[in-house]
Amino acid sequence: MVAMGYGAWSGCFPPEEADVEVGMLWYDAEPGRAVPAKIERAAAYYKSKYGRNPTVCFLHPATAGPLGAACVGGVEVRTSPAVLREHFWLGMGPSQGDGEGQARVRGG
Numbered sequence: 234m235v236a237m238g239y240g241a242w243s244g245c246f247p248p249e250e251a252d253v254e255v256g257m258l259w260y261d262a263e264p265g266r267a268v269p270a271k272i273e274r275a276a277a278y279y280k281s282k283y284g285r286n287p288t289v290c291f292l293h294p295a296t297a298g299p300l301g302a303a304c305v306g307g308v309e310v311r312t313s314p315a316v317l318r319e320h321f322w323l324g325m326g327p328s329q330g331d332g333e334g335q336a337r338v339r340g341g
Contacts, residue, residue, distance in 0.1 A: 256324030257282070268297060272305045275321045287323035291316050 259275035266274075272290050279287045287308055294301075294312040296319055303310045308323070316322050 256322050257287070259321040259323060260319060261321065262319040268292075268300050269305045272308060272310065272321060272323075275323055276306055276308050279323050285325070287325060289324060289326045291322040292320065293318045296320075 257275075257279050259278070261271040261275065263271070272292075275290070276287050289309045289311060290305070291311050291313050293314060293316045296316075297310065297312045300310065301312065309326070
């Protein structure tokens, strides 16, 4: 698990995707755990560490599989090939204010 600021990732995503201001990188390659459960586990850790819920999670399209773009536990899920497989980049989108609102679902 690595926490990092937005600047470290800003060059990795097209402008329409790079809208996470602060993020935490989570690695979970547990073969028996479903992707939504991995996202929920990472989101719970994020909340315990930062005191607020993440609003968006980026993951590699191969990791997402049939999940694709969705919403898991109030966290918007988006795919990007810029994220390594089995890694989950969770954070706060700029329009989320205090981070307690529900994220919008967008296509990935």
